[in-house]
Amino acid sequence: MADPERHPFLQGLSKHRGTPPTVVVIFGASGDLTARKLIPAIYNLGFDNLLPADFHLVGYGRKPIPDEEFRSIASNAIKEYSRRELDAEAWNRVGANTTYVSGAYDEKAGFDRLAAHIGEIERRVGGEVQTLFYISTPPSVFNPIIQNLGASGLGSRHLGKPHHSKVIIEKPFGRDLESARALNAELRSVFDESQVYRIDHYLGKETVQDLLVQRFANSIFEPIWNRNYIDNVQITVAEDQGVGTRAGYYEQSGCLRDMIQNHTTQLLALTAMEPPGSFDAEALRNEKVKVLKAIEPIALGPESDAARAQYVAGMTGGKGVPGYLQESGISPESSTETFAAMRLSVNNWRWNGVPFYIRSGKRLARRVSEIAIQFKRPPGTIFAQKDGFNLAANTLSFQIQPDEGLSMILNAKIPGLDTRTQPVKMSFRYATTFGSNTPEAYERLVLDAMTGDGTLFIRGDEAETSWKLYTPVLEFWQSQGRGGMEAYQAGSWGPAGADRLLAARGHVWRKP
Numbered sequence: 001m002a003d004p005e006r007h008p009f010l011q012g013l014s015k016h017r018g019t020p021p022t023v024v025v026i027f028g029a030s031g032d033l034t035a036r037k038l039i040p041a042i043y044n045l046g047f048d049n050l051l052p053a054d055f056h057l058v059g060y061g062r063k064p065i066p067d068e069e070f071r072s073i074a075s076n077a078i079k080e081y082s083r084r085e086l087d088a089e090a091w092n093r094v095g096a097n098t099t100y101v102s103g104a105y106d107e108k109a110g111f112d113r114l115a116a117h118i119g120e121i122e123r124r125v126g127g128e129v130q131t132l133f134y135i136s137t138p139p140s141v142f143n144p145i146i147q148n149l150g151a152s153g154l155g156s157r158h159l160g161k162p163h164h165s166k167v168i169i170e171k172p173f174g175r176d177l178e179s180a181r182a183l184n185a186e187l188r189s190v191f192d193e194s195q196v197y198r199i200d201h202y203l204g205k206e207t208v209q210d211l212l213v214q215r216f217a218n219s220i221f222e223p224i225w226n227r228n229y230i231d232n233v234q235i236t237v238a239e240d241q242g243v244g245t246r247a248g249y250y251e252q253s254g255c256l257r258d259m260i261q262n263h264t265t266q267l268l269a270l271t272a273m274e275p276p277g278s279f280d281a282e283a284l285r286n287e288k289v290k291v292l293k294a295i296e297p298i299a300l301g302p303e304s305d306a307a308r309a310q311y312v313a314g315m316t317g318g319k320g321v322p323g324y325l326q327e328s329g330i331s332p333e334s335s336t337e338t339f340a341a342m343r344l345s346v347n348n349w350r351w352n353g354v355p356f357y358i359r360s361g362k363r364l365a366r367r368v369s370e371i372a373i374q375f376k377r378p379p380g381t382i383f384a385q386k387d388g389f390n391l392a393a394n395t396l397s398f399q400i401q402p403d404e405g406l407s408m409i410l411n412a413k414i415p416g417l418d419t420r421t422q423p424v425k426m427s428f429r430y431a432t433t434f435g436s437n438t439p440e441a442y443e444r445l446v447l448d449a450m451t452g453d454g455t456l457f458i459r460g461d462e463a464e465t466s467w468k469l470y471t472p473v474l475e476f477w478q479s480q481g482r483g484g485m486e487a488y489q490a491g492s493w494g495p496a497g498a499d500r501l502l503a504a505r506g507h508v509w510r511k512p
């Protein structure tokens, strides 16, 4: 296996992005996301010398925690969750500047103390620092935090300069169109759009960015990336886990809100958008918004473009598992979907008539996220299926996780004296070519926000456009209660209704 630290392809890449002195403040610093992702991401950025010389981490939460204890919580999180082992020297560089401020989220007093603390850091640094506020709390406290960042003046620090304060806001960004609009309005009452970084961590994944590189840095794809050559596109974001310990959250969310509206739709937008004029944040996000706006309203009712279902007891990983309604914390009457699939039509010149099938669910056969581009079948005049040739449609698939890579299905001749064909797979795997220790999505995203690059974040109008598409589906499903809710066995690939969406156009789901 290639050593990622020494790999020749990775040598000589620039380490420093000119990040100004920065204070990252995490709201919800005692939480799960902070421990599992944010602190390990900051540690790894430090390890890679990607943090500015004057970097400070400040945890904020309701519980009083002494600085020393917070540093110990942070180093334990690194030991448990970081992709790299804890290296004392690398951690000391970050840990020495790690502190904690306690306060409520809905009282200005705590934010005033935080402002004084940041002012003190600035005095010690001997110059202005930028402040990056990471809101990593449950959504119920997003609004009070935003309001108090405004009231305390923290949100407008150094406004008008490149190191103005910035805010990263976690998902879910609203739970329907109305709440997303309200959250945008709240943000805009305190921040300029250029200060706001709405996170969808899928955009920080290597393979998602590779999709853009494959599309726009190779000349062979663009000429065939359209309805003349592509038959259908299938996007799968599958989990093998059940609801686990997150029953309370999931019951209020469901698959459409949790996965389809954000991750799956982002994958669709990057696959279907027009080439942006440049790789800057506005150009790329303009194209994503345009393509999302071109998606036709989703048909509901008898000829529905949408399917939803809940898992029932089955087997995963060789073990029997309970159905969703038997999971602890789930109402036996629950009408929350654990699986959703859609057939979407992008009504523009490039994609007219090409169905985009998207699906996501819990307790599916395996954990995998992929985008599969299925090309039209060859005419078959020479190697016709009826004559015993085994011809597959050419498929280009981007494997987002796990085992990141790219593969292409081609038809090849089976060696031998007679002419027989067989589909073969040509693959590129990240781990084989570049080594397996690639940065986590959160590393890339925290670094981008620190350097003011919003390309891999969701713009306000983009979030609203996506909710506009799905809110009628949510409302329709809510009006139906459990009516029309299908079941699928845990460990399967989903309900019959998802297969019917494709069968109606003569297609079948690919087994990823």
Ligand SMILES: NC(=O)c1ccc[n+]([C@@H]2O[C@H](COP(=O)([O-])OP(=O)(O)OC[C@H]3O[C@@H](n4cnc5c(N)ncnc54)[C@H](OP(=O)(O)O)[C@@H]3O)[C@@H](O)[C@H]2O)c1
Pocket: 027, 028, 029, 030, 031, 032, 033, 034, 060, 061, 062, 063, 105, 135, 136, 137, 138, 139, 140, 141, 170, 171, 172
């Ligand atoms: N965990 C993940 O894997 C994950 C993945 C994607 C997105 N997210 C999003 O990231 C955010 C944080 O997730 P998380 O899993 O870290 O959440 P969490 O552990 O439930 O909460 C984070 C922190 O927020 C504070 N908090 C919790 N409930 C609160 C309440 N009702 N009122 C006020 N403060 C409360 C607590 O800090 P104090 O008590 O110290 O104040 C808690 O430690 C959420 O918006 C979530 O949707 C999480």
